[in-house]
Amino acid sequence: MGKRILITGGAGFIGSHLSEKLLNEGNEVIVVDNFFTGRKKNIEHLLSNTNFELIRHDIIDELRIEVDQIYNMACPASPVHYQYNAISTVKTNVLGMINMLGLAKRTKSRILQASTSEVYGNPLEHPQKETYWGNVNTIGIRSCYDEGKRISETLCFDYHRQHQVDIRVIRIFNTYGPNMNPDDGRVVSNFIVQALKNQNITMFGDGSQTRSFCYVDDLVNGIVAMMNKEDFLGPVNLGNSDEFTVKALAEKIIELTNSKSKIEYRPLPSDDPLMRRPDLTLAQEKLNYKFNYPLVDGLKKTISYFEKEIK
Numbered sequence: 001m002g003k004r005i006l007i008t009g010g011a012g013f014i015g016s017h018l019s020e021k022l023l024n025e026g027n028e029v030i031v032v033d034n035f036f037t038g039r040k041k042n043i044e045h046l047l048s049n050t051n052f053e054l055i056r057h058d059i060i061d062e063l064r065i066e067v068d069q070i071y072n073m074a075c076p077a078s079p080v081h082y083q084y085n086a087i088s089t090v091k092t093n094v095l096g097m098i099n100m101l102g103l104a105k106r107t108k109s110r111i112l113q114a115s116t117s118e119v120y121g122n123p124l125e126h127p128q129k130e131t132y133w134g135n136v137n138t139i140g141i142r143s144c145y146d147e148g149k150r151i152s153e154t155l156c157f158d159y160h161r162q163h164q165v166d167i168r169v170i171r172i173f174n175t176y177g178p179n180m181n182p183d184d185g186r187v188v189s190n191f192i193v194q195a196l197k198n199q200n201i202t203m204f205g206d207g208s209q210t211r212s213f214c215y216v217d218d219l220v221n222g223i224v225a226m227m228n229k230e231d232f233l234g235p236v237n238l239g240n241s242d243e244f245t246v247k248a249l250a251e252k253i254i255e256l257t258n259s260k261s262k263i264e265y266r267p268l269p270s271d272d273p274l275m276r277r278p279d280l281t282l283a284q285e286k287l288n289y290k291f292n293y294p295l296v297d298g299l300k301k302t303i304s305y306f307e308k309e310i311k
């Protein structure tokens with residue numbers, strides 16, 4: 001018997017993949033999205049499914065609905081978008097979180113919060129374990145997102161302690177794949193779109209900063225495993241622990257797209273983390289989490305998606 005599952009931000013990049021997976025597993029899926037960064041085309045093919053429902057709604061406002069599980073994925077995740085309206089980003093992470101936790105409390109449903117590796121800020125520990133408290137600038141241009149997600153984690157654990165709400169918290173590291181917006185502003189989508197157009201690749205900093213890139217299918221498997229794991233609240237890191245310099249990523253994308261693009265260097269934005277790699281020990285131990293897509297395989301699938309997207 002399937003569950004009745006709410007996915008906030010379900011028309012977004014990760015949320016749309018999650019919606020499809022949960023529908024395929026025989027659940028009833030209700031997607032709520034305000035379409036600030038989510039796109040109807042990401043979930044268009046699901047609209048004909050009788051177990052799928054779409055509601056245009058902003059979780060900053062209360063939502064009254066009956067569900068068994070809540071995946072709270074709502075929040076712009078790229079600096080371009082979350083800095084565009086910083087106050088709205090904070091509201092989504094605070095008021096939206098309070099609304100979703102209130103819904104979980106009333107319906108006695110389990111709620112999974114999509115937190116982020118950005119809670120570690122510009123880390124002084126490498127790789128980052130869940131026990132690390134982070135190095136975040138509370139007043140910087142990224143803090144609407146970084147601090148917003150930290151507060152959302154705080155709220156989850158306070159609702160759990162005070163009201164026994166059944167919570168799960170994940171920290172998502174850099175994820176990429178089909179359904180990303182071409183103008184997303186994240187490094188993988190930026191580089192692929194520029195390479196396909198034979199434009200110069202915009203490199204912020206000298207390219208020596210590192211990231212760990214997780215293909216979306218691997219991440220979604222981890223998310224669902226965490227939601228359905230008993231007696232483990234998290235937080236838990238989810239991502240891919242293979243680490244690459246941003247310059248190596250750009251060079252690999254130029255090679256895979258046969259692009260004529262050159263790399264153009266620009267100053268590094270403030271508070272941009274220099275290193276980012278998850279310690280996945282806890283996820284492997286608790287969730288039997290593994291990633292199946294090496295970077296090159298995932299990039300090929302993502303490039304193929306963007307070739308159709310930017311025709």
